Amino acid sequence: LSYVDPAVAFPTSWSGAGDVPKDAWDKWDEPFRVSYRDYVRIQREKESGVKAVSSALVRSGTYEKLDPAHVAASHLHMGTTCMVEHMAVTMQSRFCRFAPTPRWRNLGVFGMLDETRHAQLDLRFSHDLLKQDPRFDWSQKAFHTKEWGVLAVKN
Numbered sequence: 167l168s169y170v171d172p173a174v175a176f177p178t179s180w181s182g183a184g185d186v187p188k189d190a191w192d193k194w195d196e197p198f199r200v201s202y203r204d205y206v207r208i209q210r211e212k213e214s215g216v217k218a219v220s221s222a223l224v225r226s227g228t229y230e231k232l233d234p235a236h237v238a239a240s241h242l243h244m245g246t247t248c249m250v251e252h253m254a255v256t257m258q259s260r261f262c263r264f265a266p267t268p269r270w271r272n273l274g275v276f277g278m279l280d281e282t283r284h285a286q287l288d289l290r291f292s293h294d295l296l297k298q299d300p301r302f303d304w305s306q307k308a309f310h311t312k313e314w315g316v317l318a319v320k321n
Contacts, residue, residue: 180264188266196269205276209283216287220294229298241301244292245308246319251285252309253320 167175178184183191200208223229232240258281261274292305308316 176264176266180260181266182264183266186266191267191270194267194269196273198273199269200276205279209280220291224294229295237299240295241299241304242315244288244295244302245304246316248285248288248292248305249309249316250319251281251288254281255285257281 172188176183229237255278258274258278262271262278263274265271265274289305292302295302309320
């Protein structure tokens, strides 16, 4: 950046760069480089696997055979993991903006997309389970509650 002080553009408190010198960041090589095309292809394959597993679980009637304690735990799990995944999107978006190297910022974009996908998967599974139990709407409601377990996870 020629028009602004790098310390202003990438404040240490947001970038996490600490005392690592700029030339070290310039030399940093992100080993998991991926193009958008490759990312989409890989995620499409993963989505096919998720759909297959989900369909198999529905056909097997696994939910109907669960112990009530496991069902209650799954309500909490769906609400809190969806929230955590959503919070991870925010964290990754900070990397997209404040990371001290373009490689890391690019990695943040794919990380943000991936965390969005994870949150959507939790919402999808919960939505599918609404047919068996209306309490799975918790995955939508949990983020906006003051319930102590959710507040503990959020904080």
